[in-house]
Amino acid sequence: EVQLVESGGGLVQPGGSLRLSCAASGFTVSSNHMSWVRQAPGKGLEWVSLIYSGGNTYYADSVKGRFTISRDNSKNTLYLQMNSLRTEDTALYYCARVGDWMGFDYWGQGTLVTVSS
Amino acid sequence: SSELTQDPAVSVALGQTVRITCQGDSLRSYYASWYQQKPGQAPVLVIYGQNNRPSGIPDRFSGSSSGNTASLTITGAQAEDEADYYCNSRDSSGDHLVFGGGTKLTVL
Numbered sequence: 001e002v003q004l005v006e007s008g009g010g011l012v013q014p015g016g017s018l019r020l021s022c023a024a025s026g027f028t029v030s031s032n033h034m035s036w037v038r039q040a041p042g043k044g045l046e047w048v049s050l051i052y053s054g055g056n057t058y059y060a061d062s063v064k065g066r067f068t069i070s071r072d073n074s075k076n077t078l079y080l081q082m083n084s085l086r087t088e089d090t091a092l093y094y095c096a097r098v099g100d101w102m103g104f105d106y107w108g109q110g111t112l113v114t115v116s117s
Numbered sequence: 118s119s120e121l122t123q124d125p126a127v128s129v130a131l132g133q134t135v136r137i138t139c140q141g142d143s144l145r146s147y148y149a150s151w152y153q154q155k156p157g158q159a160p161v162l163v164i165y166g167q168n169n170r171p172s173g174i175p176d177r178f179s180g181s182s183s184g185n186t187a188s189l190t191i192t193g194a195q196a197e198d199e200a201d202y203y204c205n206s207r208d209s210s211g212d213h214l215v216f217g218g219g220t221k222l223t224v225l
Contacts, residue, residue: 035214044219045152045160045203058212094159101166102207102214103150107159 002026002106004095009111016085020111022078022095030073033098036080038091039110046091049080050098063089085115120208121149121217128223129194137189139204139217146211149187149204151180154219160203164189191222199224 008020020036036048049069050058057069068081078095092112096104121141129135139149148167152160162171164180177192187206191198204217 037216044201045154045205045216047205047214047216050214060213098214099165101148101150103162103165103205104152104160105162105165105171107161109159 002097004097004106004108006093006095006108006111009093009113011114011116012085013117014085014087014115016115017081017083018085018113020080020082020093020095020113022080022108024076024078024097027097029071029076029078033100033102034069034071034078035096035098035104036067036069036078037094037096037104037107038089038113039094040088040091043091048093051078082113085113087115089113090115120215121204121206123202123204123217123220125218126221126223128225129191130225131196132193134190134192135194135222137191137202137220137222139187139189139206140185141206141215141217142185143206143209143211143215144182144185144187147207148182149180149206151178151187151189152203152205153198154201154203155199163202194222194224196224198222 003025005023035050051069066084070079092110094110097106151164154160168180208215
């Protein structure tokens with residue numbers, strides 16, 4: 001059974017950093033495309049970042065230069081390092097597996113990031 | 118701003134058919150995927166590719182595409198279909214992914 005479990009969210013001050021983790025089971029992270037998607041309170045879904053199985057990475061303009069997506073093959077875990085956080089980064093962050101058609105077939109339950117002073 | 122445009126809200130009578138649309142230039146080149154999200158829950162994939170349903174998704178859900186518009190059709194809407202629906206695809210550059218703004222479906 002495919003499962004994605006996010007962790008690492010919390011309250012952080014503007015300008016601070018957090019690292020989100022997404023532990024996967026039932027499939028191999030490094031053999032799949034993986035992504036982070038966020039949802040601000042009461043708002044829609046926003047794509048954040050993508051890592052292809054081959055290792056290429058892509059970012060939304062809103063986070064480029066501040067966020068870094070990576071994976072640890074030995075731990076079968078996806079990460080999102082978030083630096084220089086802004087209040088507008090406050091959201092529920094989901095990790096999701098990405099199919100070859102560039103849609104998201106499995107989602108975690110999300111981890112909440114709150115950026116506030 | 119999103120490169121994919123959806124109507125903010127749509128309503129349908131119980132048992133009737135409803136179409137939810139998603140417009141964007143990138144849809145001329147790429148298929149859309151569709152997600153259902155109920156309050157407090159993670160999104161669930163309901164349609165992907167040309168018109169494919171993941172295992173467990175009822176066959177009343179179907180997808181289609183024409184020009185710059187992708188559509189999700191629910192034939193015989195049920196009360197449990199009341200939810201927010203999002204489309205996603207690649208953006209015009211092909212390197213990034215993008216979501217539509219979402220459509221809130223109300224089943225009357």
